[in-house]
Structure formats: structure tokens, C-alpha cells
Amino acid sequence: MSKKQSPSKGLTRREVLKHGLYGGLAAGLSGSLLLQGCGKKKQTDVRPTNIILISIDTLRADHVGCYGYQRPTSPTLDKLASQGLLFEDATATSPWTLPSHGSLLTGLYPNRHGLKTYYSSLPTDVITLADVLKEHGFLTAAIVNSQYLINRYGLDRGFDDFAYIKEIINQWWPSEVEDKAVEWLSKHSSKPFFLFLHYYDVHSDYSSSLRYEKQFVRPYSGPADGSTVQLLRFWRGQLSLNQMDAEHLIDLFDASILQMDDGIARLLKLLETSGLLDNSLVIVTSDHGEEFLEHGGVLHSQSQYQELIRVPLIMRGPGIPQSKRLRNVVSHVDVMPTILSLLGIGQPSSLDGFDLCPLWQKSGFQVPQRYIFAMSSRRLMPPKYEMVYNIECAIRHPRYKLHHNRLTEKRRFYDLQRDPQEKIDVASEHTSLVDSMLSQLKSFMSVDIVGPAAPPLPPEEAERLKSLGYL
Ligand SMILES: [Zn+2]
Numbered sequence: 001m002s003k004k005q006s007p008s009k010g011l012t013r014r015e016v017l018k019h020g021l022y023g024g025l026a027a028g029l030s031g032s033l034l035l036q037g038c039g040k041k042k043q044t045d046v047r048p049t050n051i052i053l054i055s056i057d058t059l060r061a062d063h064v065g066c067y068g069y070q071r072p073t074s075p076t077l078d079k080l081a082s083q084g085l086l087f088e089d090a091t092a093t094s095p096w097t098l099p100s101h102g103s104l105l106t107g108l109y110p111n112r113h114g115l116k117t118y119y120s121s122l123p124t125d126v127i128t129l130a131d132v133l134k135e136h137g138f139l140t141a142a143i144v145n146s147q148y149l150i151n152r153y154g155l156d157r158g159f160d161d162f163a164y165i166k167e168i169i170n171q172w173w174p175s176e177v178e179d180k181a182v183e184w185l186s187k188h189s190s191k192p193f194f195l196f197l198h199y200y201d202v203h204s205d206y207s208s209s210l211r212y213e214k215q216f217v218r219p220y221s222g223p224a225d226g227s228t229v230q231l232l233r234f235w236r237g238q239l240s241l242n243q244m245d246a247e248h249l250i251d252l253f254d255a256s257i258l259q260m261d262d263g264i265a266r267l268l269k270l271l272e273t274s275g276l277l278d279n280s281l282v283i284v285t286s287d288h289g290e291e292f293l294e295h296g297g298v299l300h301s302q303s304q305y306q307e308l309i310r311v312p313l314i315m316r317g318p319g320i321p322q323s324k325r326l327r328n329v330v331s332h333v334d335v336m337p338t339i340l341s342l343l344g345i346g347q348p349s350s351l352d353g354f355d356l357c358p359l360w361q362k363s364g365f366q367v368p369q370r371y372i373f374a375m376s377s378r379r380l381m382p383p384k385y386e387m388v389y390n391i392e393c394a395i396r397h398p399r400y401k402l403h404h405n406r407l408t409e410k411r412r413f414y415d416l417q418r419d420p421q422e423k424i425d426v427a428s429e430h431t432s433l434v435d436s437m438l439s440q441l442k443s444f445m446s447v448d449i450v451g452p453a454a455p456p457l458p459p460e461e462a463e464r465l466k467s468l469g470y471l
Helices: 013-019 075-082 097-106 129-135 177-188 210-216 228-235 243-273 332-343 431-445 459-468
Strands: 050-056 085-091 139-144 161-164 193-199 280-285 313-316 324-331 372-374 378-381 386-389 392-396 400-405 411-415
Touching: 050 097, 050 243, 050 332, 075 243, 075 280, 075 313, 097 129, 097 332, 129 139, 129 193, 129 332, 139 177, 161 177, 177 193, 177 243, 193 243, 210 243, 243 280, 280 332, 324 332, 324 372, 372 431, 392 431, 400 431, 411 431
Parallel strands: 050 193, 050 280, 085 324, 139 161, 139 193
Antiparallel strands: 085 313, 280 313, 372 392, 378 386, 392 400, 400 411
16 A cells, blocks of 8 residues: 555645545545545435444453353443444554554544554644534534543543543442543533443553453452552563363453443433433444453453454444444544444544445445455563554455564464364464455554644653653
């Protein structure tokens, strides 16, 4: 793929928004892979009045019931999916919070939106989903539950209201996100709105109230306690964990999913009783998954395996079919163009994603062939355990996936159809495809924007991150 243009093609973001210089171009792998009609006004009578975008931090798709998980972790999400549309093969652009949310909220990959470290912020010319919706008359609000999404990184851009609820590491009680959301809705729901909600309940420490733990946690006497601090010691080689420990961590993780799911249920109930649910587009996804020794690691951000980048993506509301599942490979970069299309709003040119609406609006339509990408993993590099960024990248073909380490040039290649767990490297059986995908990946990564420096971390926050081993 050739080098990407600046998101605004040299115009300021304000000029683009003011003059409506939107294009129909959805950037794909090659110039020939354009989705015709993307970004133009759609002739459809059914449009949502409001948009509610929910991101559940760290929720991996295969631990959600409607994605085939055997444990009853997610009755609310399962019901939501049965009333709407479920994407079976949705991929995050990054296995950690900041770059992944950057893609969700801008329609750009991390190498193009520039959010990749604790020290960078969103470039001023990047247009966000909230920017566009605000310009089109929506009230815009975000309620976020992680310090990685606070305004110092620029993802608050375009939001009229932006609230940060400090994350509770030991999450023994449900999050306050829906309480804040209810409070905001009680004052502002008379106008069309875009509400972005971010939940931290599933993220480590894996803890939930006793009623949820009772349902999932089996007797265990090992050392694993589900705390981030302990799991970071594993990262550094200071603690060993075995399969039994991983099973216990999964029990704790699953309990926290059900606690979160109950929170979403309260929110949806309120939307329903206040008459807002049926004219709102509700989208639920996650920024990344979590690993439990499947490939030798824990937590997230160290690699691009499916347990880390395969995420739930569920949509419900006006313009969305009911009880439908799509198997197409889609990415978080597709969310922004799809929302804008559902609203009949043109979109900024040069977005990386596609408008997915034709998949259900046009019989027999297939998303044009393309590759999708994941990047921006962090790695603790010995001997000082420095944090290094953008080392492990991945490129995804509908069936195959190539992992590539940009430092060592090491690569791994998997056939996801035959080997969804990514256990057997089949690079030697597909040498020309591997070479071609590697070339595409390197070309794509040749553009690697670093956003302007973020304001310094407040000393107490820097201390906290240091104590957790993140800095
Ligand atoms: Zn996250």
C-alpha cells in the first residue's frame, strides 16, 4: 500500500468540518479496492436518533456467550446480539487501551492517528467521530473509566462533556459508569446525542463482588490472586504460573464479566423505560482481549494473538437487522464510517475503515478484499525492562494471519480456519503468500506517525504507573 495522506489532506480539521469536504473514499489495501458509494447520503428511512458506543475494556470475544462461550457470563450482551447484529470476526487494531480506542474513535490505524505511548497525543489534524457528530448537531458526551483515555491524550476532542471516573483496581462493586450515564441522560436526552461509555470492570485486578465470584470461582489454593501487580511480576520473570493458576485467573475474569454485564443490563433497562432504546443505535465492543498463558503470556499488549485482538462487536437499533451474524473480517477502523453511514452523514476522506452497511443492506454484497492490521504492542525489554513500542505487528488475510517482529524480523504464520488457536506455524507451506503479506505489512508500517507530546503526567499518576511497572 502506498503511503497514506494526512487525514485532512493538508487542510485543517476545522476547515474540513466547516466546509464539509468529505469524500467517499474508504482507504483499503490498494487503490482498486474502493467501496463505491461509501460516505454518500443513503436513501433509507430508518436512521437512529442517538448513538451509544460502549467499550468494555479487556473483554475478549470468546468469553462472551453469544460468541460461543459455554459459561453464562453475558446474558445481557447475548440478548442484545439476538435483537441486533453480531460480527463474529471483529479485530482490534492494537492489544492495549490507548491506540485501540484511538482507532475506534477516529477510524484510523495507530500508525496513522499517532497515539502509541503514554507520551503522545492525537495530532491536531485528526478528525474524531465526536468532532463530526458534534458538527452535525449531536450533543456529545464521554464517560471513561481509565487514565489512558483522559483528555491529556486528545481523545476528548469533539465531546461537549467528558467525564473520567477513576478506575477502581479492586472492583468488588459494580462500576459507576452507568450511574454517570443515567445522570447525563436525565439532563440531555431531549436532543440527539452521541454517548461514549468506557467500562473498566473486566480489566485486572480480576475482582468482583462475592455473588459473582460464587458462580464461577472453583476451589483453588495456588498463588494467583488476579492482581495486576502480581501479573506484572510474571512478565518480569519473577513469578511462575501454571495451567491451574491460569484456570483460576479465568474464573475470576469470568466473574467480572458477569458483574459488568449486569451493569449494562441496568443501563439498557433505563434506556428502554425512558423510550430511548428503540431510536438509539447501541454498539458494544472491547478495546482488546486478555491472555491466560495460551501463548505463554498474561495480561495484554505483548503480542497480537487472537485472544488479544479478537473482540466482540454487536450493534442494535434503527437500520440494523435483527438476529443476524456476519462472518466477514472487520476492524475497529470500520466503526466510525459505519456509524456515519447509518446516520446519512458523509465522512472525512482517507479513513482507514469501510462502511459496513452494504453487508446487510445489499443482498450478496461482500466487503472488497483487503488486509487488516494490528500493531503497537508494548514489550518489556531486558535488561532494564524498558517499554518498547510497535514491535509486534500483524496483518490479517480473511483466512491467514502473519505476525511480524520488527526488531528481530521473526515471523509466524497461521491458518486461522484450521488452527484458530494459532498453534501451528505454516509459513513454510505458503511462502509466496507470506512474502506478499510481509511486504504489504512493511509498506503499511512505513508511515508511522507519532502524535505531539502529551502534557506531562501529574507526579502522583507517574508514581502510580511506576509502581505498577508500566513506566
Ligand atoms: Zn484496554
